[in-house]
Amino acid sequence: MGVAAYDAYADWYEAYASDTANAYQTQVRGRLRDLLGAGSGSCLDLCCGTGLQAAELRALGWRPVGVDLSAGQLRHARPRLPVARGDGAALPVADASVPAVACVLAHTDVPDYPAVVAEAARVLAPGGRFVHVGVHPCFTGAFADRSDPERIVIDGGYADRERSFRAWSPHGVRVRVGAWHVPLADLLNAVTDAGLTLVRTAEAGVGPVPDLFAFLATRPN
Template sequence: MTPIAVYDEIADWYEKQFLPASTPGDPIGIRASLAELLGPGDGLCLEVGCGTGVHAAQLRELGWNPVGVDLSTRMLAYARERLPIARGDATRLPVRDAALGAVVAMMVHTDMPDYPAVLREVARVLRPGGVFVHVGVHPAFCGGFADRSDPEAVVISRGYLDGYWTKHSWTTEGVRNRVGATHLPLPALLRAFLDAGLVLTDFAEGGDPVPTTLSIKAIRP
């Protein structure tokens, strides 16, 4: 079955309204986590699910040469101004085995219904010793089960343990209520890394007072 590029429907809104309206700085620790876990390097770094390519600039600042792959043609229309891109399914990456020293996935795992398959592809394209950095919404504090309307607290309802796809969201200003999101509980997410043959080496959380992001560093042994 050919995957559906749901972000085609919201690409213009994402680039022209959602991104400009995002809080300036790094309030949920996306940039800090990428810098901490990936760090300086050189050579190619593949961004899986690159979207409009907004993380390419930071990858270059760290010394990497970013390239991106995404399923959405309309998102890639913006990304091509920021980095070399290819259209492709993250569960079948258009990259040969053991070709890359670094891969990143930035705030996209909930957009990928079969993220365990994506992780297996990441492991395939990494060379031995290659680094993978996952920066994603926090599985314990973000999702259709989490009400984040109070900036000082998160109210968790039933649903965290289930693992499901939903458009339910505490806000109408975000992405989930438009395209939906897939949820993996924390143990299932970590297990998917192990099942892919990746070795977990470091972690980071971002956001205050309750974390919004969980970031994971892994290597291919």
């Protein structure tokens, strides 16, 4: 199993991210809600962290079950949903067994996100839904200076895929745990390479330039 970078920051993350009423988290939840839609049965909350999305999944009718690499994060998640410790790139879940998978704000936390998408596709039942909500691959990352929300400055680091601790804000997650970058083409190719069908995409954010990119993909019947 990979290294759990969040173990050292789980208490900090719980305090930092649990203001779920803020504008950013409201946008995140909105994309999750719109793309996943109502349903029943299990929804695998992939890289569930402290379980912040569990309430939204439940409100949609799903039964959230979380998987995360970090024991520290799962300690906070446990009161919010049933969880298992596991690697998103090698899920402890049977083939074709769940009707929905959601992965929220986590693709920059794994060294090989295409492997995680492939695992999501493997565990999805035919017709099942996979929803990804993540930081926008074009406008958010080590390569993007977002200090002026009206004028995002992108530098040549867009092409770099290695983990970086460079961040425009000294207050957020990235200066602590770092981030991998998945360029837009790599992200979308991961979906089709996994055999999923891209159904819908969305961009959103709190400023004029989107800082979130999300999509719904389904496993063909």
